[in-house]
Amino acid sequence: xxxxxxxxxxxxxxxxxxxxxxxxxxxxxxxxxxxxxxxxxxxxxxxxxxxxxxxxxxxxxxxxxxxxxxxxxxxxxxxxxxxxxxxxxxxxxxxxxxxxxxxxxxxxxxxxxxxxxxxxxxxxxxxxxxxxxxxxxxxxxxxxxxxxxxxxxxxxxxxxxxxxxxxxxxxxxxxxxxxxxxxxxxxxxxxxxxxxxxxxxxxxxxxxxxxxxxxxxxxxxxxxxxxxxxxxxxxxxxxxxxxxxxxxxxxxxxxxxxxxxxxxxxxxxxxxxxxxxxxxxxxxxxxxxxxxxxxxxxxxxxxxxxxxxxxxxxxxxxxxxxxxxxxxxx
Ligand code: IPE
Ligand code: IPE
Ligand code: MG
Numbered sequence: 001x002x003x004x005x006x007x008x009x010x011x012x013x014x015x016x017x018x019x020x021x022x023x024x025x026x027x028x029x030x031x032x033x034x035x036x037x038x039x040x041x042x043x044x045x046x047x048x049x050x051x052x053x054x055x056x057x058x059x060x061x062x063x064x065x066x067x068x069x070x071x072x073x074x075x076x077x078x079x080x081x082x083x084x085x086x087x088x089x090x091x092x093x094x095x096x097x098x099x100x101x102x103x104x105x106x107x108x109x110x111x112x113x114x115x116x117x118x119x120x121x122x123x124x125x126x127x128x129x130x131x132x133x134x135x136x137x138x139x140x141x142x143x144x145x146x147x148x149x150x151x152x153x154x155x156x157x158x159x160x161x162x163x164x165x166x167x168x169x170x171x172x173x174x175x176x177x178x179x180x181x182x183x184x185x186x187x188x189x190x191x192x193x194x195x196x197x198x199x200x201x202x203x204x205x206x207x208x209x210x211x212x213x214x215x216x217x218x219x220x221x222x223x224x225x226x227x228x229x230x231x232x233x234x235x236x237x238x239x240x241x242x243x244x245x246x247x248x249x250x251x252x253x254x255x256x257x258x259x260x261x262x263x264x265x266x267x268x269x270x271x272x273x274x275x276x277x278x279x280x281x282x283x284x285x286x287x288x289x290x291x292x293x294x295x296x297x298x299x300x301x302x303x304x305x306x307x308x309x310x311x312x313x314x315x316x317x318x319x320x321x322x323x324x325x326x327x328x329x330x
Contacts, residue, residue: 017209054131062190075113101169142194173195182215
């Protein structure tokens with residue numbers, strides 16, 4: 001990703017309200033009420049940074065399992081918070097509000113009516129698409145999509161990622177660039193499972209009611225430091241259409257598709273000193289046979305990394321001496 005690249009779709013799991021209140025000896029509902037300034041901060045931040053899509057997780061399909069009073073508060077408070085207090089201001093600023101989720105008999109009719117009115121009022125706005133995920137769950141979104149495909153008679157061979165996306169609850173919703181979660185938990189909690197396939201994940205420890213402009217900027221800063229590769233070798237080795245290769249010839253494959261440039265040469269690695277491991281096994285080769293007791297302390301991923309490093313070193317040693325005594329190149 002080019003430094004300073006912008007976020008088109010920011011999705012946020014606004015978490016930590018309950019803990020914020022409990023930390024102060026208050027009832028959990030006070031935490032939800034205290035989140036108004038955080039809501040303003042993220043909307044203002046999105047508008048200021050030219051984010052086109054902002055999707056906020058307001059109430060999940062799993063949140064119905066909370067105590068009845070809290071559920072009732074949350075459901076009413078959303079209409080109160082978003083509609084009554086903020087809507088005219090949001091409308092003036094060109095925000096289009098939309099709901100993502102499903103109607104439910106447990107959602108009072110007047111709450112639903114107010115939300116639908118707000119959708120209608122802002123229908124023509126284009127500056128920021130603000131989507132409230134309300135009674136939303138990623139798995140249900142996927143199930144409903146399959147239902148839609150089946151009920152419309154879409155045959156299996158016509159099902160592709162594009163077709164699938166067109167049958168989702170909100171087909172226009174683009175892939176998420178940055179998924180931000182406050183509250184310190186490192187999980188997705190069934191949010192936008194399809195759209196987050198290649199999202200950059202940023203988890204902040206700040207509890208949602210304390211979220212302000214500097215937290216927004218910090219999240220953006222972390223995002224800008226990421227290198228998004230989408231399965232390629234990254235921008236340095238896979239120029240895209242808006243970043244043509246220096247050598248035009250490298251940019252067209254025989255089948256008309258862009259050809260991937262050759263991978264860069266591996267950096268030279270200094271020879272590793274011989275480290276006795278077991279009798280008869282020295283140097284990097286010894287790493288390949290680390291005893292399992294050590295492996296369990298290192299953890300599998302670290303061990304695999306060490307093994308790859310050892311293989312890499314062995315290959316270079318083989319090249320240097322013009323003979324092969326290591327494993328096959330991978
Ligand atoms: C997020 O805050 C708000 C909703 C889930 C609606 P929580 O209520 O989950 O707060 P914590 O995570 O318990 O602190
Ligand atoms: C996710 O938060 C849902 C919303 C923010 C609306 P939760 O607090 O419900 O998630 P878990 O239960 O910690 O995974
Ligand atoms: Mg929570």
